[in-house]
Amino acid sequence: MNWITKNLKEWQFTLSIGSSSELFIKILYSVLLWSTIKLLLIGNVVWGEDYFILLSDPFSGPDRLAMLLNIPAVRIYYLYFVLPFLGLILAGLLGFHNVFTRIVVWFLFVNLHFGNGAVSTGGHHLIQQLLFFHIFLFRVKSEEVSYLSSLGRFIHHLAYYSIWLQIAILYLVSGIWKLKGDLWLDGSAMFLTLSFKEFGFPWIANTLKENTIFLQILTWMVLAYQVLFIALVWIKPIRKWVLLFGAAFHISIIFLIGITDFGLFMIASYSIFINNDLAEKILRKIRLRRVLSLSA
Template identity: 25%
Template sequence: MKKIIDNFSIENKFSFYSAFFRIFICFHLLKKVFLSWEYKDLLYMSKSFFVHEESGLLDFFNINSNVLRENFQFFYFFYVILILFYFFGIGKNLTALILFIFYEILQNLCPSILNGGDNLLKFIMIYMIFIDSYNYFSISPKLFKNPEYLKFNVFLSNLGGFSICLHLCLAYFISAIHKIHADLWFNGIATYYTMSLERFRGTNYNLSLAKNAIFVTLSTYATILIELFYPALVWFKNTKKLIIILAVILHISIYVFMMIYDFQLVFIFVQGFFIANNDWISFYEKLKSKINKYGKQAYNIH
């Protein structure tokens, strides 16, 4: 046990990708604000079609949802400010905590529009509170004069990062188990019913693919197998890349053919936590070097 704790305290194994994912969270939340702004009256304010009793953090902080709905524009304003603070790394983990509270309250105001991606992101934002994601893409990194505080910070960061990985594995495994016990999935015809629905008709090829028995059977069972074996194969070096690629292909396929967007984006970007920190840093340095090289060439031409 002591060896595990010591290993977790040596270096932040998620320093780069946690910072990149912090930026993704900010863009993702800002996009949702932009898309929902036109419909905020119906979704969140006093004219909301969804009226319910206070739950979650609304109940915990004893917040009257009606008062919040009447002053929702002020709430939304501070929510956007928090997202921008988090983007630049201002306030660091404290900002991450307050942003999560605002995000959770926003979800409680209109839970009927949430999807699996929103639920996963909520838990990831909890883990991100404990992760030091400010060494890259922020105004300033965290500085610790006391080495013990530094070790503790690294330990919490690694614990938070591995928690995200474990949560993703658990989500896949539970999803696979439920599919196995569902008749449509067990009999290999779930894809047929899904792609036949007009609601999920993302391309002109959906109906043709739904009528192809080979495609329907393979895609149905492939989905189950990827979700079922992902939690085991993603931890081994020889199988990690393959299972991540298969998972990304699965989510891109759902994105394109079924028009389920936010859900898939969150699951795709979370995959990056399984890639080694050194690989991300190496890729980043090479990319930055190429950009600087092309920038200098363009400057010399002009």
């Protein structure tokens, strides 16, 4: 109980995770920039009039604001969603963002996501949640002393660790659903996934003739990782190795299965776990390179 009280007090007076939060936003925005520009190349199909999906607008009242691009009459104006989104993302990458811009980024992404449900992944759903929490990563200096600054630092910490918890819950729910079936428990899920030529790469499917002990062990390791992540990620001495395993898993999803957006979104979300000292060093190098490029 004393540990909890101590941390709650520290959260009010010291912002010890400011650099971690800022680096997280930059990395998240970088992947969002790439993903959105990629989809913009076929924007009229994804969000515009040439859509191939069944539009769904099940909500009424304020909830309908999340489904604006599911209204056919609105889809012709999809660029009014995409271009401001890209502009705010670029500004955020340069360090220009505040609570208002972060709210708008979240709102626009929600509409872009629900407007292209057929080409979204679980990573898009996760990013939608993380963008909500990133609204509350208030930039409050530790030396500012006032009720509002203390409240801002406290909310920042709550949002920061809520992002940790959201990622952990995602894995836990995914793992629990896997436990309800047979393919992950009997060790065949990885083999079957890699065997689908339509889903992954044909050359891999042609190489795999039968399930191997290696693929079985890998399947069980991934299952254990997802179920146990919610506990293991809080253990500092092993956190780095836990995250490295997860990063390797998601990199394999990118290169072996071909679900690039999902893999990149998951890896980007891992940046929230970078400790503040390392994050500060990375941000310092980014700022230095920007200064050198401007002066060249």
